[in-house]
Every structure is written in C-alpha cells, then in structure tokens.
Amino acid sequence: MKTSASSLYRTLRQRLGAWYDREARDLPWRRDVSAYHVLLSEVILQQTRVDQGMSYYHRFTEAFPTVYDLATASEDEVLLLWQGLGYYSRGRNLRRAAQIIVSDFGGELPRTLEELSRLPGVGPYTRGAILSFAYNLPFPTVDGNVYRVLSRLFALSDPIDTGAGQRVYWQLAEELLDREHPSRHNQALIELGALCCTPRSPHCPECPVQEQCEGYRRGIAETLPIKQGKTRVRPRYMYYFLVRLGEAGTTSRLLRRRGAGDIWQGLYELPLIEGGEEPLSTETLLAHPRLSALLRQLRAPRLHPQPRARAKHRLSHQQLYAELYLIEAEGLMPSSEEEEQPWLLIPEAEQERYAMPVLLTRLLEEAED
Ligand code: SF4
Numbered sequence: 001m002k003t004s005a006s007s008l009y010r011t012l013r014q015r016l017g018a019w020y021d022r023e024a025r026d027l028p029w030r031r032d033v034s035a036y037h038v039l040l041s042e043v044i045l046q047q048t049r050v051d052q053g054m055s056y057y058h059r060f061t062e063a064f065p066t067v068y069d070l071a072t073a074s075e076d077e078v079l080l081l082w083q084g085l086g087y088y089s090r091g092r093n094l095r096r097a098a099q100i101i102v103s104d105f106g107g108e109l110p111r112t113l114e115e116l117s118r119l120p121g122v123g124p125y126t127r128g129a130i131l132s133f134a135y136n137l138p139f140p141t142v143d144g145n146v147y148r149v150l151s152r153l154f155a156l157s158d159p160i161d162t163g164a165g166q167r168v169y170w171q172l173a174e175e176l177l178d179r180e181h182p183s184r185h186n187q188a189l190i191e192l193g194a195l196c197c198t199p200r201s202p203h204c205p206e207c208p209v210q211e212q213c214e215g216y217r218r219g220i221a222e223t224l225p226i227k228q229g230k231t232r233v234r235p236r237y238m239y240y241f242l243v244r245l246g247e248a249g250t251t252s253r254l255l256r257r258r259g260a261g262d263i264w265q266g267l268y269e270l271p272l273i274e275g276g277e278e279p280l281s282t283e284t285l286l287a288h289p290r291l292s293a294l295l296r297q298l299r300a301p302r303l304h305p306q307p308r309a310r311a312k313h314r315l316s317h318q319q320l321y322a323e324l325y326l327i328e329a330e331g332l333m334p335s336s337e338e339e340e341q342p343w344l345l346i347p348e349a350e351q352e353r354y355a356m357p358v359l360l361t362r363l364l365e366e367a368e369d
Pocket residue numbers: 149152153196197198202203204207208209210211213215216221
C-alpha cells in the first residue's frame with residue numbers, strides 16, 4: 001500500500017511540475033522573486049482575483065520598492081493605496097509586518113515558521129508560500145485552490161472549514177510535497193486550482209493529472225470540496241449623511257476616521273447612523289437622536305429627507321445596505337459636545353486624498369451623477 005502511494009505521489013509530482021513549466025502564467029511576482037514580493041503579492045491576493053490584485057501589486061511595489069519604504073510609510077498612505085481591496089486590516093497588518101521585519105530581522109524576511117509567525121497577518125498559508133516560493137525550502141502550503149485540488153484528486157470528504165479537516169489536507173500536502181522543487185510544486189497545485197480545477201466546471205479533459213484523479217474517476221469532482229457549515233450572513237443597515245458646508249464652489253464635507261473594533265478601521269467616512277439588522281423607517285431615521293445631535297452642530301442646516309443614493313455591499317459575514325442623505329449648512333457651530341472622534345472639515349476637491357470604504361465611494365458617485 002505504502003509503495004503504491006509513493007509511486008502515485010511520484011507520478012503526481014512529475015506531472016504537476018511538467019505542466020507548471022509549460023502552463024504557468026507569467027505574473028510579476030514570479031518574474032522578480034523575492035521574499036518581500038511574495039509577502040506583498042500573497043497578502044494582496046488573499047480573497048482577491050489575480051487580475052484585480054495585479055494593479056494593487058504594481059501600486060505597492062512602485063510606492064514601496066523595499067520593505068524599508070513600507071515600514072516607514074504612514075497608515076494613511078498604505079490604506080489609500082489599499083482602497084477598494086477590502087479587508088483593510090490586511091493592509092494595516094502588512095505595514096506592521098514590514099516594521100517588525102526591519103526592527104527585528106534586519107530588513108530580511110525570516111526563514112523559519114516560528115519567526116514568520118511573529119508577523120501580523122501572516123498565517124500558515126502565507127508562511128508556507130514565503131518559505132517555499134521565495135526560499136525554495138521544503139514546506140507545504142495550502143490555500144483555497146489547494147484544498148479543492150487535493151479533495152478532488154483524492155476524493156476526500158473531510159470538510160475544509162473545520163480544524164480537523166484542514167489538518168488532513170495539510171498532512172497530505174506535506175506527504176505529496178516535492179522536496180527537491182518545493183517552490184514549483186506548491187505553485188503548480190495552486191495554479192492547477194486557478195486554471196484547470198476551477199470551482200465550477202473543472203476542465204478535466206485538459207488536466208495533467210486526470211488519470212490519477214479519484215474524484216474524476218468517480219464522477220464526483222464538482223461536488224468537492226465539502227464545507228461543513230455555512231456562516232450566517234448578517235444584514236446591516238447604514239445611513240450616511242453628506243454634509244455640505246459653505247457656498248457652491250468652496251464647499252467642504254464632514255469626514256471622520258473610523259475607530260477600532262469594527263469593519264474599516266482607519267478609513268474615513270461621512271456621518272453615519274447605524275440601523276442594525278432591520279431597516280429604519282423614514283420617521284425613525286429623521287427623529288434619531290444622533291441625527292438631531294449632528295444637526296445641532298451645524299449652522300442653518302437643511303436636511304433633504306429623500307435618499308440621494310442607495311447601495312449594497314457584501315462582506316464575508318455581513319450584507320450591508322446603505323443610503324446616503326444630503327444636508328446643506330452654512331457652517332459648523334462652535335460645539336460644546338464631546339465627540340468620540342473629531343470631525344474633519346475637508347474641501348470637496350481634497351476628498352480623494354482620504355481612503356474611504358468602497359461602499360461609500362459608490363454612494364457618493366451615484367449621488368453626484
Ligand atoms: Fe480537478 Fe478534474 Fe484535474 Fe481532477 S481531473 S484534478 S477534478 S481538473
């Protein structure tokens with residue numbers, strides 16, 4: 001049994017490696033391989049398609065050619081470049097990781113799992129990617145593509161979203177690893193998942209390991225991998241207020257930086273009333289104490305009670321529904337109320353210097369059409 005498994009693994013390694021040499025996409029982080037580039041590309045590409053991630057990768061390497069440049073950048077600079085990618089904590093962690101690489105590792109990414117685990121936002125997959133892709137060290141790595149390919153190749157029904165199930169796949173990836181060519185092997189599995197063994201309608205007739213694929217042989221490939229539980233997606237209703245202050249041509253807007261403990265930490269946004277999991281009726285919204293408090297801070301405010309724009313946005317665990325309302329006012333009152341975060345008065349022309357959630361930029365674009 002052991003012999004047949006090792007001969008199967010040998011065949012798979014050979015076929016995957018040869019296929020990767022022929023078919024691998026020419027991607028910028030594969031052209032100019034360094035541990036810093038692997039870190040950048042892997043953090044950017046988490047939850048992001050390659051075509052979308054590519055422009056962000058170029059932006060980051062141009063703005064921060066070395067880890068030292070990223071380490072000394074301000075959080076605002078990083079978030080502004082990150083704008084639109086979502087999962088903003090990844091951008092903040094990337095900058096923190098660069099700072100630790102500079103302060104604790106002399107500006108070079110470490111070469112051990114233990115040391116890499118000290119970098120925020122660098123999980124098991126990224127650690128394995130840095131060690132194998134950049135340093136060609138014999139470590140497996142398993143991302144969503146690899147879970148899918150392995151579960152189909154070996155017809156595994158272990159769920160990929162439980163700790164016990166994930167251990168099965170990591171163990172298998174370790175056994176299957178091509179220890180002579182770990183970089184090529186790991187990237188081949190990922191590339192196969194991206195190009196050939198796609199989530200829906202896998203291209204089995206063109207697959208280099210079709211003959212060895214148990215999922216294909218049993219006709220169950222498309223039913224794999226198995227996920228045990230679906231995460232509940234919570235609806236969240238949000239009401240934004242575009243406060244225009246001053247005369248046309250010299251108008252400013254009120255913005256505020258979001259604090260910690262929720263989505264979009266460190267991004268900027270307009271005054272917001274949260275409705276929770278249920279929509280607010282117009283009467284409830286217009287009588288809301290936070291809206292009254294906002295209006296009290298404005299000189300001669302005029303609230304337009306019809307929404308100027310509506311937008312939806314899906315996050316991993318939340319479905320956001322947002323509306324944008326317009327308030328015009330002559331200026332700000334000298335406020336005696338202590339706000340948890342001070343308002344910034346931003347000239348309209350300078351708004352794009354402040355990183356905002358995509359949902360809000362969409363609302364603003366729609367309102368200004
Ligand atoms: Fe995936 Fe089909 Fe290849 Fe099996 S034969 S690994 S299911 S593409």
